Amino acid sequence: MCSVYVSSDKIRDQFSSAMSAMYQQEVPQYGTLLSLVEAVNREVLAANPALNSALQDSDELMRINVERHGAIRVGSADELAMLRRMFAVMGMEPVGYYDLSAAGVPVHSTAFRPVADSALKRNPFRVFTSLLRLELIEKVELREQASKILRGRDIFTDNVKTLIERFEQQGGLNAADAEQFVQEALETFRWHDNATVDLATYDRLHNEHRLIADVVCFRGPHINHLTPRTLDIDEVQRRMPSVGIDPKATIEGPPRRDCPILLRQTSFKALEETIAFADAAEGKHTARFGEIEQRGIALTQKGRELYDRLLATARESAPKAADNDAHQAHLAKVFKDFPDNYTTLRHEGLAFFHYHAVKGVPVQGPVSAAQVDQLIEQGALSVTPMIYEDFLPVSAAGIFQSNLGESRHDHYGSSASQQQFEQALGTTVIDEIELYTQRQQASLEQALAQLAS
Ligand code: OOG
Ligand code: NI
Numbered sequence: 491m492c493s494v495y496v497s498s499d500k501i502r503d504q505f506s507s508a509m510s511a512m513y514q515q516e517v518p519q520y521g522t523l524l525s526l527v528e529a530v531n532r533e534v535l536a537a538n539p540a541l542n543s544a545l546q547d548s549d550e551l552m553r554i555n556v557e558r559h560g561a562i563r564v565g566s567a568d569e570l571a572m573l574r575r576m577f578a579v580m581g582m583e584p585v586g587y588y589d590l591s592a593a594g595v596p597v598h599s600t601a602f603r604p605v606a607d608s609a610l611k612r613n614p615f616r617v618f619t620s621l622l623r624l625e626l627i628e629k630v631e632l633r634e635q636a637s638k639i640l641r642g643r644d645i646f647t648d649n650v651k652t653l654i655e656r657f658e659q660q661g662g663l664n665a666a667d668a669e670q671f672v673q674e675a676l677e678t679f680r681w682h683d684n685a686t687v688d689l690a691t692y693d694r695l696h697n698e699h700r701l702i703a704d705v706v707c708f709r710g711p712h713i714n715h716l717t718p719r720t721l722d723i724d725e726v727q728r729r730m731p732s733v734g735i736d737p738k739a740t741i742e743g744p745p746r747r748d749c750p751i752l753l754r755q756t757s758f759k760a761l762e763e764t765i766a767f768a769d770a771a772e773g774k775h776t777a778r779f780g781e782i783e784q785r786g787i788a789l790t791q792k793g794r795e796l797y798d799r800l801l802a803t804a805r806e807s808a809p810k811a812a813d814n815d816a817h818q819a820h821l822a823k824v825f826k827d828f829p830d831n832y833t834t835l836r837h838e839g840l841a842f843f844h845y846h847a848v849k850g851v852p853v854q855g856p857v858s859a860a861q862v863d864q865l866i867e868q869g870a871l872s873v874t875p876m877i878y879e880d881f882l883p884v885s886a887a888g889i890f891q892s893n894l895g896e897s898r899h900d901h902y903g904s905s906a907s908q909q910q911f912e913q914a915l916g917t918t919v920i921d922e923i924e925l926y927t928q929r930q931q932a933s934l935e936q937a938l939a940q941l942a943s
Pocket of ligand 2: 559560561618715717781889
């Protein structure tokens with residue numbers, strides 16, 4: 491029977507495109523950034539036919555044009571739990587746990603994103619979602635005031651809540667409901683230039699931490715950036731000033747390599763925005779910024795440990811350079827210890843791959859997981875890098891901080907609390923490494939079964 495329901499993949503695709511259109515209206519610089527990224531991606535593909543066909547072969551070329559990640563920050567367990575249900579309508583699940591308190595940001599986070607190969611191919615839209623940790627506010631009175639303000643708001647429209655319940659009861663939404671869902675869900679992420687509190691309250695919360703004011707003083711968790719994916723982040727960073735965009739000093743993450751790993755990111759600061767406060771006072775607030783990312787291969791636990799170790803070595807052996815070229819040169823030197831060809835990355839179990847059976851190549855000898863190298867050599871089996879779909883806590887801290895201006899908080903004494911986060915969320919987060927492991931295993935089994943048949 492043909493389903494009357496719209497697929498979650500389609501709803502997510504529609505939502506991500508509606509969000510992009512809304513953000514383009516809200517933050518014109520985002521539109522400028524999209525054009526720049528598009529132009530650079532086009533040039534990279536034209537100059538590099540091998541990359542072009544590799545991306546085409548791994549079905550990645552299509553998704554790059556629509557690929558975005560966004561970020562929001564919410565204030566309470568109830569808000570986070572309802573968001574989980576909202577994202578589920580779009581086939582997005584919580585993956586990974588990120589503790590930012592160690593970096594002086596009073597939040598912990600997860601990424602809502604699709605998990606299946608087919609869903610990622612269609613549109614890998616992700617939202618980095620942070621929950622404010624009110625318990626980290628030291629002043630009891632201020633903590634209670636913040637908590638009271640948050641209790642008084644509802645960041646979801648009545649209609650979206652009805653549609654979420656309908657989705658859960660029916661197991662899907664029809665076309666008209668799906669369309670309405672997209673519009674209503676968008677409201678949660680919209681910017682409001684009027685605060686719900688008076689200027690004095692805003693200032694008190696802002697003095698505690700700028701992020702606390704951002705979460706507590708508005709009607710909803712406005713989307714604070716929407717990030718396109720580039721194929722050459724160094725080039726985009728270089729060209730940003732020529733289109734009037736001032737990037738942060740350095741690119742976060744690993745250095746430029748022949749085989750890109752994990753995730754590289756850079757951001758620019760958004761302009762100060764005028765806010766009308768509840769007591770009719772006018773003030774300024776800076777929350778929204780722009781960011782670009784370049785994605786590479788996902789690393790295994792072993793690969794990730796090597797990455798973390800080298801990154802720590804780089805940070806210890808030299809303070810972060812103010813200049814990106816110097817920072818990159820230093821990183822590149824330290825990362826010489828990280829193999830930079832796919833064969834070694836695979837042999838040493840440092841990264842994840844997709845396996846594919848190659849049609850029309852006669853197979854010699856047995857077909858089994860133990861024969862993978864021989865089958866690859868014969869040309870019967872091919873491998874493509876599995877893209878990293880997640881985030882990096884150290885990079886995320888750098889992105890947060892570059893947008894927090896001078897009002898820095900050194901660190902919070904508290905430690906990570908995944909359990910507490912999961913309790914608020916109403917479910918456990920998915921372990922990202924386990925997910926990559928399963929996908930790699932499934933692709934290998936499928937490819938071997940095809941070769942054996
Ligand atoms: C999120 C910052 C983290 C990323 O790409 O690592 C992030 C935020 O500022 O809310 O978006
Ligand atoms: Ni981001």
